[in-house]
Amino acid sequence: MQILGTKKLSVLGPVQICLLLFWSAVGMASTESVVPSLSPTNIFAPASTPAKSIFGLSLFVLAVTGAIFVVVFILLAYVVVKFRKSARDDGREPAQVYGSNQVEVAWTVIPVLIVVALFMATARVIADIQKVSPSAKAVEIVAIGHQFWWEYRYPGLGVVTANELHVPVSDPVHPTATLIKLLSADTDHSFWVPRLAGKTDLIPNHPNSMWIDPQQTGLFLGQCAQYCGTQHAKMLLRVYVQSRDEFDRWIQQQRLPAFVNATASQGQRIFETTACINCHTVAGTVANGHFGPDLTHLMSRDTIAAGAAPNTPENLRLWIRNPDSIKPGSLMPAMQLDDQQLDSLTAYLETLR
């Protein structure tokens, strides 16, 4: 009974593994060739040099581990079939083999060599990515992780924004790297946009840096990849890769002070007499807080609250009424405003283009 049980298991095991492998291979093939843009975080569709090197490395690791799998699977299948219970078995214990030096040495040395090869390949990719020194033309950005949103500063360009990072594309004619210095305002976060680069942590009092050179325009998504508190899951990354012209236009627009619109003066008064200004900056007004995102050009963003919701008037109103309804645990308090105040405040925010 016991023997039958184990035999059944060992036959089923490889079959199941095989099926699993088959389906994951199908999945991989279809995401790569048929629908490359289906997932904006697809690790099989790298679009920047660091991500491409990592992709190459993962193919190498997959090939090595795949080869090991095939060898082990074939041997296992052979043994299971060849030595299965037969009618002629006399029930005695089979011959036992002890202490073969050759076998012991082989199954120690070969795995060690494989691990060393994988280690060397990995170390080389890491070193290759890190040794690149930024050219003078590189765009420099400081990314600061906050619970639970991203602050982006462009020190050389005089721009401060939040949650939606804009960078220029790097085409063969104008190769442009973007250098991102990673800081944290509170606890550990991790910057991870899979199609652009590997993960790098943002650690308090320990500046890190990374670089990207996205080779196609478009929106690249990511996610804070280090648990940083309740709303870590809604701390999304959005990287907008733009042509140089579009990027320059975006920079010009972001440098302007807040747009003043008399029709929203009532909302502006509420904003400026409520605690909002202690946490938020609106350039050119009395609002100069730094605990929350800069709102000077709030309307130039597609989403609010680090990608948690689309930036629509309804969501904005809902957010101010009760941030927890969109992002439970967010560090912005509900300010207990009445409906009329909420309406005028929303109308004011809508003018921050």
Ligand code: HEC
């Ligand atoms: C105690 C500090 C604090 C106060 C007071 C505060 N906020 Fe916030 N606010 C935050 C933080 C922190 C976030 C980021 C939340 C997140 O994404 O997790 C935020 C996010 C926002 C956002 C979304 C910005 C974006 O681009 O994602 C808006 C809009 C906003 N606040 C408006 C207001 C208004 C209007 C008031 C006043 C009624 C206000 N806030 C009061 C801290 C504050």
Ligand SMILES: [Cu+2]
């Ligand atoms: Cu985080």
